[in-house]
Amino acid sequence: MRRPAWRLVQLCMVCGLCSLLYALAQRGSGNSEAQEPAAASTAVWRGALGQRRRCKDFSLSFWNPYWMLPTGVCGKNCFWEAAFRYNPPEKHELDLDPMHLAVVACGNRLEETVTMLKSALLFSIKPLTFHIFAEDQLHSDFSTILNRWGFSQKFKYTLYPISFPSENAAEWRKLFKPCASQRLFLPLILKDVDSLLYVDTDILFLRSVDDIWSFLNEFNSTQIAAMAPEHEEPRIGWYNRFARHPYYGKTGINSGVMLMNMTRIRRKHFKNDMTTVRLHWGEMLMPLLKKYKLNITWGDQDLLNIIFSHNPESLYVFPCQWNYRPDHCIYGSNCNEAEDGIFILHGNRGVYHDNKQPAFRAVYEALRNFSFGDDVIHSLLHPLELELQKTEHTYCGRIHKLFTKQLTKSIHDFYTRQSNVR
Ligand SMILES: *[C@@H]1O[C@H](CO)[C@@H](O)[C@H](O)[C@H]1NC(C)=O
Ligand SMILES: *[C@@H]1O[C@H](CO)[C@@H](O)[C@H](O)[C@H]1NC(C)=O
Ligand SMILES: *[C@@H]1O[C@H](CO)[C@@H](O)[C@H](O)[C@H]1NC(C)=O
Ligand SMILES: *[C@@H]1O[C@H](CO)[C@@H](O)[C@H](O)[C@H]1NC(C)=O
Secondary structure, three states, X not given: OHHHHHHHHHHHHHHHHXXXXXXXXXXXXXXXXXXXXXXXXXXXXXXXXXXXXXXXXXXXXXXEOHHHOOOOOOOOOXXXXXXXXXXXXXXXXXXXXXXXXXXXXXXXXXXXXXXXXXXXHHHOOOOEEXXXXXXXXXXXXXXXXXXXXXXXXXXXXXXXOOOOOHHHHHHHHHHOXXXXXXXXXXXXXXXXXXXXXXXXXXXXXXXXXXXXXXHHHHOOOOOOEEEEEOOXXXXXXXXXXXXXXXXXOOOOEEEEEEEEEHHXXXXXXXXXXXXXXXXXXXXXXXXXXXXXXXXXXXXXXXXXXXHHHHOHHHEEEXXXXXXXXXXXXXXXXXXXXXXHOOOEEEOXXXXXXXXXXXXXXXXXXXXXXXXXXXXXXXXXXXXXHHHHHOOOOOHHHHOOHHHXXXXXXXXXXXXXXXXHHO
């Protein structure tokens, strides 16, 4: 009866050797970041993108320890990641009040919108809720892409159809392009949302959404919304030279990045130039449009300018580096605050898609090319820096260091947070 026992011992030794070799191979491949196989692209940073990297979801147990995971599931630091995976998702992370981000996407703006959302997720700390208003034919594409990202603890999204208040729906649709005035109605549609950051589809976040969101706490008791000036330089300003309607301040405001305390917007009675009575937001929009429809050029942004020209104490103005547009550099640099870096880039007039402002386009393409799970430095920052160097013949390209200054800081903070968690 000694033979079977010996067999067992032999078998065990062979098995042991095999697992040892396998484990070594695993750790070896885990170190070579450059060779992450295709499967790794689905191995996104689950949950806390800004905080720690996670592997694909495989249930780990005594019988299925980290070194038995299939190759390619993990990027680097399999060991640490596996250790962290024993923890349930941190409760406090899920319980945090989310930041609400809204966008209105029509026509061929799918890719642009997705790139914006990606940039919002990339550096943000608190969880995000996306409110995506889109034409019906885009809904399934949005779901497919966002579901693929998969860090369900980090963001939620809801898709909405483009809609208007029923009494005047036809009129609103007729007067503007269907999408253009949607944002004016967000306080009325998203009744349960306290505060909201609205952005155009051509926005890119180079800094965490948390930082612009924190302006909400700085509002004094009369402020209800925050935007950046339309221009820094009155000599090239549009409103002060051409507008045939009232506008806010010296050069007007730009509504591409608009932070709203919608609770306050819904409560406020607005001064206006239609009646001596103050009106609620919802009561004011239609009369305003009727009065000014022949004089407005930029649609709902003009209406916002009219509203805040009559209620200037209600607006918080944030500096231009939070809404940085080609106008700030095409005739030479005129946004002084951007010396600290560009925080939010706004590629209006289609500059992400033509060759008029290659510096703007380079940032867009770098973020578009980037996939969650890629290395932020090698797959985002370095290729972008290379592309930007090719744009030095343009006014905006000449100051391209400002385009990556904040981005570099954001990446640094991102890695610092990651290592603090470990
Ligand atoms: C529209 O523009 C015209 C021409 O500048 C001006 O006379 C008129 O008062 C404007 N309408 C309103 C409602 O401001
Ligand atoms: C918005 O305003 C309401 C009413 O003043 C206030 O209770 C709420 O805390 C504000 N929201 C934020 C995010 O500051
Ligand atoms: C809030 O700030 C705005 C803009 O600086 C100002 O016009 C307004 O008077 C302030 N409100 C209060 C109550 O101080
Ligand atoms: C993005 O990818 C395209 C090709 O897919 C490439 O031509 C371009 O240089 C890349 N841009 C950046 C900034 O990485």
